[in-house]
Amino acid sequence: xxxxxxxxxxxxxxxxxxxxxxxxxxxxxxxxxxxxxxxxxxxxxxxxxxxxxxxxxxxxxxxxxxxxxxxxxxxxxxxxxxxxxxxxxxxxxxxxxxxxxxxxxxxxxxxxxxxxxxxxxxxxxxxxxxxxxxxxxxxxxxxxxxxxxxxxx
Numbered sequence: 001x002x003x004x005x006x007x008x009x010x011x012x013x014x015x016x017x018x019x020x021x022x023x024x025x026x027x028x029x030x031x032x033x034x035x036x037x038x039x040x041x042x043x044x045x046x047x048x049x050x051x052x053x054x055x056x057x058x059x060x061x062x063x064x065x066x067x068x069x070x071x072x073x074x075x076x077x078x079x080x081x082x083x084x085x086x087x088x089x090x091x092x093x094x095x096x097x098x099x100x101x102x103x104x105x106x107x108x109x110x111x112x113x114x115x116x117x118x119x120x121x122x123x124x125x126x127x128x129x130x131x132x133x134x135x136x137x138x139x140x141x142x143x144x145x146x147x148x149x150x151x152x153x
Contacts, residue, residue, distance in 0.1 A: 019114025047097035
């Protein structure tokens, strides 16, 4: 940034822009919310409840710092927000309960800048229908000691 203080502040304001910058990560499976919220379920094949919330709480300061740095290094905040949502999606791939990998691969990161979609990567795993989920569970290896409502993804 060159120029006097006022010119530099105007340039910085232009980089930041106005309006809202929103990052969003959707985990789109029928059972995603229940898997996230149910703290009493066991996950013998790995993963945990709060698989989205816990990484966000752990990483949010780093995400915000990277967004701030991106404004100063001229990339702008939107690409840095997209990087943060991609990183959060990778965190879900590590932390979500696993049985068939559907939940772990269902992250759908998106970014809107002042209401306009600027980033939208489809999930690696599309949303399963109720029937597809039943078929997968019927043909897959399950942990028989769990109640059917407690089958983790």
